[in-house]
Amino acid sequence: MSRHFIAAAAFVSFLTTPLFAEQRPVVVELYTSQGCSSCPPADEILSALKDRDDVIAIALHVDYWDYIGWKDPFGHPAHAERQRAFATTAGRRTIYTPEMVVNGQTDIVGAKPMALSKAIAEHAAKPQTIALDVVRDGETLRINALSKVDGGGPVEVHLLRITPEQTTEITRGENRGKSIAYTHIAHDWQIIGSWDGKSEFEMSVPVSGDDPAVVILQSPNAGPIMAAAQVD
Numbered sequence: 001m002s003r004h005f006i007a008a009a010a011f012v013s014f015l016t017t018p019l020f021a022e023q024r025p026v027v028v029e030l031y032t033s034q035g036c037s038s039c040p041p042a043d044e045i046l047s048a049l050k051d052r053d054d055v056i057a058i059a060l061h062v063d064y065w066d067y068i069g070w071k072d073p074f075g076h077p078a079h080a081e082r083q084r085a086f087a088t089t090a091g092r093r094t095i096y097t098p099e100m101v102v103n104g105q106t107d108i109v110g111a112k113p114m115a116l117s118k119a120i121a122e123h124a125a126k127p128q129t130i131a132l133d134v135v136r137d138g139e140t141l142r143i144n145a146l147s148k149v150d151g152g153g154p155v156e157v158h159l160l161r162i163t164p165e166q167t168t169e170i171t172r173g174e175n176r177g178k179s180i181a182y183t184h185i186a187h188d189w190q191i192i193g194s195w196d197g198k199s200e201f202e203m204s205v206p207v208s209g210d211d212p213a214v215v216i217l218q219s220p221n222a223g224p225i226m227a228a229a230q231v232d
Contacts, residue, residue: 028055028056030045033061033062033075033097036174043183050184057184069173083101139207144201154194163185
């Protein structure tokens, strides 16, 4: 058993307790791959966040490890593109798995639950600059946002869906022989609109299926995430 797995198991209960339950949700993105032998402990840490209302956990499976023997069925090139955009904004030249990005600003290398808990707490304590309300009415998603500060800047409106959990039997690659339950699996990520960040924003978009929907308001060019909401 690796020391990373032991550390993850030791602190996983620490992550399950909300620290700032009444603040806006903090977005935790995990860049992971079924072809990465170091990723299962990080996948487990992300799974431990499932009962927290103050966190929106998102697993973005990348495809750049597919060549070593196992094609990740949840992988998508767009996920790696988003990870590269974060790296460019932060001045980094490389991308890797596992990596967690908190609210588009704080990156955490590997499976480090204490570092993740600290980052979540720090972002939750920051002042809320945008009030976001998302409601699902049948097959329609209604999005309303209002800036709480003067002089807001441009905002991208992102929409994605989340598969809550799915188990994969991995028969090749670095994790061959393992059956792993993955959670918070991102799919159908798209930018559905833009907003000046000043006037009130209203938008309705069609949705179908049972997977939860996540709306993220983010500064352009892989900037900070300013608000997010998840609806079932």
